[in-house]
Amino acid sequence: MADVLVGKNILDEPVHGIYIPTGLFLAGISITVYMSGENRLLYTLPVLFSFLAYRAYAAYSRKRSIYSDRWSPLELEDKTIVSKNTAIYRFKLNTSVETLNLPPGYHLMARAFINGTEEIRPYHPISPRYAPGYFDLMVKSYVDGKVSKFFAGLEPGKTVDFMGPVGKLNYYCNSSTAIGLVAGGSGITPILQVLNEIITTPEDVTKISLLYANETENDILLKDELDELVDKYPHFEVNYVVNRPSSNWKGLRGYVTKEMMQRCLPSPSVDHRLLICGPPDMNSLVLELANNIGWRFSGEESEGNDQVFVF
Ligand SMILES: Cc1cc2nc3c(=O)[nH]c(=O)nc-3n(C[C@H](O)[C@H](O)[C@H](O)COP(=O)(O)OP(=O)(O)OC[C@H]3O[C@@H](n4cnc5c(N)ncnc54)[C@H](O)[C@@H]3O)c2cc1C
Structure with a gap:
């Protein structure tokens, strides 16, 4: 899995931090020796070897930040x-x-x-x-x-x-043609990860539909950012449902219903997936509705490849 590098830090990266300076150093020495005929410049090579040894030590002694078996x-x-x-x-x-x-x-x-x-x-x-x-x-x-x-x-x-x-979820680029995401409150966090993964992978053309439920419109997290993504990525759409809306609210009202799921999310199909993350009561309600609509799930704790996955 490749890491993203920013230009200014490219020399901190093990491979570039060794190859680029070495290449530049050797090219410089070769050209100078060739032009001047001054072979004593080759005595600088031990400096290069010391530098290489230091870079290699620094690269390989670098520690990861997070481990699965210790804090x-x-x-x-x-x-x-x-x-x-x-x-x-x-x-x-x-x-x-x-x-x-x-x-x-x-x-x-x-x-x-x-x-x-x-x-x-x-x-x-x-x-x-x-x-x-x-x-x-x-x-x-x-x-x-x-x-x-x-x-x-x-x-x-x-x-x-x-x-x-x-974690358990298995997600592969274009493994489904459409994914329905149902989030409640701070349950938006894993949903944002999936969304991020899809929209930052240009070849991933999965259609994504999010139904995001909250108590009031003030509880909707990152609404402006989600709306911006809708404008930028035509394969992403979002619907908000609010249980206790103000009189100005123009979106969906109440708890998630079967009709909302049928209207706002992809239909059950082998090419489609449904990912759910909310408080336990909401998850139970959404699973029951999903079952009525025709989504199939085991009823047990979700496994990585499940078509209906509850975080
Ligand atoms: C896999 C997973 C990922 C999670 N990711 C996130 C995340 O990215 N961001 C995030 O904010 N949370 C996330 N949570 C929830 C988080 O782990 C904690 O449960 C939450 O921060 C509350 O912990 P606490 O110690 O403050 O509350 P606790 O001391 O455990 O609970 C005390 C009281 O807080 C209230 N409370 C706690 N949780 C909830 C809730 N979900 N809904 C309503 N009231 C509640 C209740 O009144 C409860 O009695 C995640 C949970 C899971 C299972």
Whole structure:
């Protein structure tokens, strides 16, 4: 899996950090020796070999930032408030060229010690898979929540322990012709990962339809960003459904219904998939409706290739 590199950091990357300077150095020495006939310049070669040894050591001793079998503290770089109870937290990876490279639908475990007790919760990063040097978590804080409230109190410079990745979903480019996504509240996070994966892969032409349910219109997370994506990517569409809307709300109202699913999402078919992430009650309701419409699922915990997948 290839990592994205930004130009200014290309020399930090192991291969380029060795080949490019070596090539330039050798070309320079060869031309100078050829033009001047001064063979003593070849005595500079030990300098080159020392440089190569240093670059190779630096490249191979570089550590990954997150492991699946132990906790790693990562520094909060930035925090962006997106609604009254939700913020995006940007964490730094160990180097500016490392990418989290998390498959869509996979999450990280975050650990906090609250009143001396270890608390562990899962979170789905929402940044693009190959974002260099960082990843973003979007966390909704609950008044009586332990870890989500701990996040809300974090300031840049503080660290949080992470472990991962964890997950099951198998997604391959163009493996379905159309995908229906149903999200509720902060359940939008894994849905954004799948969406990101599809729209950042130019050859992926999967049609994506999102039905996003919330209590009020103020609870809709990243609405402007989602609407922008609809304008930019013709194969993506979104419908919002709000349970307690204001009188100005022009979108869908109430809880998700069978008619909404039939109108806003692809129909059940072997070429189509349905991915669902919301609070448990909403997931149960959507699965029941999906069953009525004709989607087939095992009724057990979702497996990676399931046509109907609940995160
Ligand atoms: C696979 C997975 C991925 C997740 N990814 C994200 C993510 O990217 N972003 C994110 O914000 N959350 C995500 N969550 C939820 C997250 O793991 C925590 O459960 C959430 O942050 C609350 O933890 P807490 O310790 O603050 O609350 P807890 O201390 O565990 O719960 C305390 C109280 O908080 C309230 N509460 C907690 N969770 C909910 C909820 N879902 N709906 C309504 N009230 C609730 C309830 O009143 C509850 O009694 C994910 C969950 C799973 C299973």
